Amino acid sequence: MMAALFVVLTLSMMAAFYHYRNTAIALVLTSLLLATLIFWGHATDELKINW
């Protein structure tokens, strides 16, 4: 799941380079949202991650 963050960012950079602006923006925001959810899962102990 953590690797998915980097995969989504890779896709967003490629979308930006090939001039798909809205796709690139959507993918970056998706990645940030996923990262925030993972971080929230830690902060509330919902995901039971041993940091």
Next chain:
Amino acid sequence: MPRIETLLNVLIIYILAAILLAAFGVQLFLNEKPCPLCLLQRVGMLGIAAGALLNLNFGSSPSHYGIILLSSLMGGIVALRQIALHICPGSPSFGIPVLGLSLYTWSFFIFVCTIAWVALNLFTMKPNSETAPVNDKWVNSAFLLILLITVANAFSTFQQCRLSTCGE
């Protein structure tokens, strides 16, 4: 795009690439695997680079700077959390220090500097002045470098954590 703004956007991509390469060096040569919080900070830095790439490929725009700000905020909060986890006197720090500060402290400093840089750019940006994209060899090489680093991070994170959120 004004030349100085182009230069700063390219420069920030190269600076972030250097930082992420150094992090890879620590990971591979000193055998210090990144913790989940460290990985989230790397995501924040790559989000900043993605915003800068958008500026370079589509011309500068407040929405692109918004993405840079959101990435910096996310990364900064994660770095602050990691600082807080190790701040009590007597508790050990995590990872090797660089110039006396831990890596997550430097990471927080970088995110704060990025927020300040975006604020300056937005302050000096003229209204309704979304500018033209830039296409030269420095931009293309910056894109290639940061893309390779992102792919490398994806592979190493998958190798370390598989399909989990790491640390479990």
